[in-house]
Amino acid sequence: MRGFGGLSGAISDGEVIAHFGDAFREQRRLADGAALAPLGDRTVIEVAGPERLTWLDSITSQAVGRLAPGESTELLVLDPQGRVEHAAGVFDDGASTWLIADAGDAEALAAWLTRMKFRAQATVDVRADLELVGFLDAGSIAATASAAAFAPNGVPLVWADPWQRISAGGHQYSEVAEHPGADYAWRVAVLTAAGAEDLAAALDRDALAGILAAEALRIAAWRPRWAAEVDDRSLPHESDWIRSAVHLNKGCYRGQETVAKVHNLGHPPRRLAALHLDGSDAVLPQPGDPVFAGDEEVGRLTSVARHHEDGPIALAILSRRAPVGDLVVRSDGVDIAASQQVIVPADAGATADIPRLTRLSRRPSAPDPRSSGVG
Incomplete structure (x- = not known):
């Protein structure tokens, strides 16, 4: 500057x-x-x-x-x-x-x-x-x-x-x-x-x-x-970015089909979470450090800071399968306890009741009078 x-x-x-x-x-x-x-x-x-x-x-x-x-x-x-x-x-x-x-x-x-x-x-x-x-x-x-x-x-x-x-x-x-x-x-x-x-x-x-x-x-x-x-897999749903950067009702643009599909059917593959880190260690973990639930790696840190009121905090992109409870961040071989606050729920989306086609092997021989014509 x-x-x-x-x-x-x-x-x-x-x-x-x-x-x-x-x-x-x-x-x-x-x-x-x-x-x-x-x-x-x-x-x-x-x-x-x-x-x-x-x-x-x-x-x-x-x-x-x-x-x-x-x-x-x-x-x-x-x-x-x-x-x-x-x-x-x-x-x-x-x-x-x-x-x-x-x-x-x-x-x-x-x-x-x-x-x-x-x-x-x-x-x-x-x-x-x-x-x-x-x-x-x-x-x-x-x-x-x-x-x-x-x-x-x-x-x-x-x-x-x-x-x-x-x-x-x-x-x-x-x-x-x-x-x-x-x-x-x-x-x-x-x-x-x-x-x-x-x-x-x-x-x-x-x-x-x-x-x-x-x-x-x-x-x-x-x-x-x-x-x-953002990495090469990031969808806007995963970090709640539809909140400010996506207009769901506008005309066609590149990637819109996926945006609508994930929003309507739900369950994006990953989700953003906020972590409050154990502050007993003087060294902060780094973006890219892995996050574990037990012995299973479930995500990576994306942003880390020391907050003047909250102490060590971080954002992490986690797998949808990651549990919503406490997690562990591993940095240079040291495990750091992390209290999780869910930002994007695992079942985010699913905002519309989309009719789905039944499998061919289960399709009824005659239309079901209770259906709208879509299996």
Whole structure:
């Protein structure tokens, strides 16, 4: 982060600032809306042109055809089998649509969009010249960050994460009474390099937080992201991503058949769970560490953090067969007790009563008068 990486005390890995010296304190201030976090692990893609929204609507999971200037949403790009290939936050300013993607996915997403343009009047550009900061819309820092946001077409570029609630056309599989995402008023402001430098100069150390703080709050909100929860098998149902990134009632798009099938018949092959880890060991396990139920491996960690209130926490993708009770994480040969909170139930879906054909060997010789004609 050019505007923030040179500040005294910033501990960074390339473009990503891990913390500014006190990750726990930064996390508390970020949660209170009193700090912002430079997001060197995200990249902006600008999609311009008069057909940008209808074109994006036709090839992605979200209904964005009528997105109004200043509105935010989220989309997924799925493969023909409904697996997640790309993900991005979406914001439109009336002249361009701005996609906020994980840095490791941005170039591939932009390349895929470029290949899919055909005759659509749209352009796709990775805006590596722009920087991003994240914050919670819960305190004084929100106005400061929003005022610094880039506004090339008169609308400040501030994306509002839709994870706080079920989006129109979406569906939530989690059955908890109070979803932790309801308080996750996450915002991302897009800045020019000059704007980032000015903002960094205007803020004191107490108003800055690193990516460790931002990730801890995300994990506590059960919020999936491409860089962590997605692999080559991921279906949006498995991480409850239909909540914010899939419109179940929109027109045809690649992967829609699988989305509808798994949603209507239920039982996705895997499910996301939240884990509260035993904090007696000073070393955190790592993403990718296996999760066991007894002697059976039932999944892998995808995200891990130390939360300022909850202690060590994690998200894990588990097999549907994994029990709902306590589990064990194995890290470098050490077993760590993990208390599980179910996010996506094993029987998620099955929202419609779909008539099914009987097997040929069991088909009655005459129509059953109680049936609708479908066996």
